[in-house]
Amino acid sequence: MPVTDEAIEKIKAMIVSGELRPGTKLPKEADLAERLGLSRSSLREAVKALSLIRVLDVRQGDGTYVTSLEPDVLLDALGFVVDFHQDNTVLEFLEVRRILEPAATAMAARVMSDEDVTALEAVLESLDEGASLEELIANDLEFHRRIAAGSGNAVLCSLIDGLSGPTMRARIWRGLTEEGAVTRTRQQHRAILDAIAGRRPELAHSWATVHAAGVEQWLRDTLGTAESHPC
Numbered sequence: 001m002p003v004t005d006e007a008i009e010k011i012k013a014m015i016v017s018g019e020l021r022p023g024t025k026l027p028k029e030a031d032l033a034e035r036l037g038l039s040r041s042s043l044r045e046a047v048k049a050l051s052l053i054r055v056l057d058v059r060q061g062d063g064t065y066v067t068s069l070e071p072d073v074l075l076d077a078l079g080f081v082v083d084f085h086q087d088n089t090v091l092e093f094l095e096v097r098r099i100l101e102p103a104a105t106a107m108a109a110r111v112m113s114d115e116d117v118t119a120l121e122a123v124l125e126s127l128d129e130g131a132s133l134e135e136l137i138a139n140d141l142e143f144h145r146r147i148a149a150g151s152g153n154a155v156l157c158s159l160i161d162g163l164s165g166p167t168m169r170a171r172i173w174r175g176l177t178e179e180g181a182v183t184r185t186r187q188q189h190r191a192i193l194d195a196i197a198g199r200r201p202e203l204a205h206s207w208a209t210v211h212a213a214g215v216e217q218w219l220r221d222t223l224g225t226a227e228s229h230p231c
Helices: 001-018 029-036 040-052 075-081 089-110 113-123 133-149 154-162 164-177 181-198 203-230
Strands: 058-061 063-066
Touching: 001 029, 029 040, 040 058, 040 181, 058 089, 075 113, 075 164, 089 133, 089 203, 113 133, 113 181, 133 154, 133 164, 133 181, 154 164
Parallel strands: none
Antiparallel strands: 058 063
16 A cells, blocks of 8 residues: 555544544644654645545644534535536436435425525525526526535535536536526426425425436437537
């Protein structure tokens, strides 16, 4: 095992065992390196790597701390990775979205508070008929973010949020090129909201599936057409 990977594993073991807890400051570099039997350079590289994925927080002039380790922090890097993928690979992310979002929507129909349902309706109603595509996309993201949060599952919410990058691009592309896409999106949002407000998880799951599958199928058809007619 490379020395940097070994250093990462040793720090990870300290966190998993509870020796280093969320918010804890790591010992001084020299002391920690000696304690773990590592060189200071390999420890430094391990700290750098763990800070990139938000496990550690390096504070200049103060020291290095374990982050909160909350799902939204640890899964933040997912969006960074997702943003590198385009075209056919985006379909795989859309497939994952089609699995996760309906599940979150069904959960929201069960546990979302009445106040949050009212706030969700306010998001939907805030969109004017003459809204631009940019406003529609922003509203769409906020609508789905609130539903994911309303599921009550922080991990699921963070995963869905991490998938927003490529799915947003696909939604913009669809809105620009497919006739009736904007109207259809608004109608489906209303159906999803009504199912959540009516505390009907199975119906909410079904409408969310239809909604997510629409973007996925449109992209499949579009990419298939592009492949059939190369420039």
